[in-house]
Amino acid sequence: MQASLVRADGLQIVFRSGRATHVAAQDVTFNLAPGESVGLVGESGSGKSSIGQAIAGLLQPSAGTIDIAPSTAPWPTVQMVFQDPAAALNPRRPVRRLLAEPLEVLSRAMARTVLQGRAVDDLVVAAARAVGLRDEHLQSLPHELSGGQRQRVCIARALLMQPRVLILDEPTSALDLTVQAQILNLLSDLRREHGLTYLFISHDLAVVRHMCERVLVLQHGRVVETGASDQIFAAPAQAYTRRLTEAAQMQPAI
Template sequence: MLEVRDLTVRYGGTLAVDRVSLTLPDGPAGLGLIGESGSGKSTVGRAVLRLVRAQSGTVRYNGADVLGMRRLGAYRKAVQVVFQDTEGALSPRMRVGSALTEVLRVHRLVPRGAEAARVVELLADVGLDAEHARRFPHELSGGQRQRVGIARALAVQPRVLVLDEPTSALDVTVQARVLELFERLRERHALSYLLISHDLAVVERLCERTAVLHRGRVVEEGPTRQVLHAPQHASTRTLRAAVPRLPGV
């Protein structure tokens, strides 16, 4: 459903993404994007989201030319993002319930008066209680804030989630539970994940296929098990060596 072809992004003189091609099928599905820091992973995600401008290449969503789109409204609903930085992503002065209500209003997703009930539903979907609607972000744990970020993304009923290091800011036990949530949501809402991570265990859990970026280029792509357990490229082997315990090894 999402097709990236020969995507190239420069920041001034820096060639951050160099002719990258990727295919993300209809959900439930997951494509992992791994690579060392600075390899261009986030830039690919931002270009797909139209948050940075691509120099060349194409992004197609169900056949439509994303980079040439004048009106992004429908695309912005279909393709949502969850960032690592849960603190920066939520307004500190806004209660969780208000933040979610705002999304529902902006996109006119439910009739006026039905918003509060929908907020409770969204919170339940990510494993939070109705009571959390009254809290401010600083009154939540990191894992709870990440769940609110996910609920906000889900509010518009997206088809694709770009997940940029979605568990990297969380400690290990919390990470495991957020991963479970991502697994569950993927099936329940038939979501496609473009999962950016340097954590190979996370990719292994949520993605059937994985691409490896090295200096802006895809150097390897294939079934996740194959890429992680029988890596062909030296940079994949380096990434693997950096992981103390990869499940299944």
């Protein structure tokens, strides 16, 4: 078996508000092998984003473990890209600052390898170009960009952290269909070029089929089915997965 880069074991995520508790994930176990793209699908509220946030270290699970294979980089190697790029970007900062600031914070945190002015700017320009932005976009504020361009900024910002794993939480759901296809192609190219591993969260099974070799199907916070995408979409074993695939067939294919 291939060594795993990320291993989630028995994850439980519980939200508490007052006396009420809500279990968003229950006994979720899976591996991500290096270079793999794994889809996480399920209906709204099934726990996809909560699991993604836990893997990205943005949320503490109530039980279970998340092991990420050690790397030579002393910074977090899991980055997350969100559904709504407008909400993820500070509206008052031009793209150049949005991309530079996390790098500057990181380099300050690691006193030995301080990146300064020119070095940061070179990395920012290269990352912007790598995601298909033009140099003049670096001067733009987020609202001066299209939705697709804003998502490219978010992807560039994640890439600048030199991640090994990207958690992509519905990265194209807020975009028009043609722009969706462009961003999906960009993500496929970046995965190949950088040897990235993806956890690709989506309720859109056509997109997942296109992007992922393997799929985890979530229902009410539990993994109810898992396997190769082709196999799951051709012959889903669970009635729940069948319902999801039938709903997807009613939507336009990409």
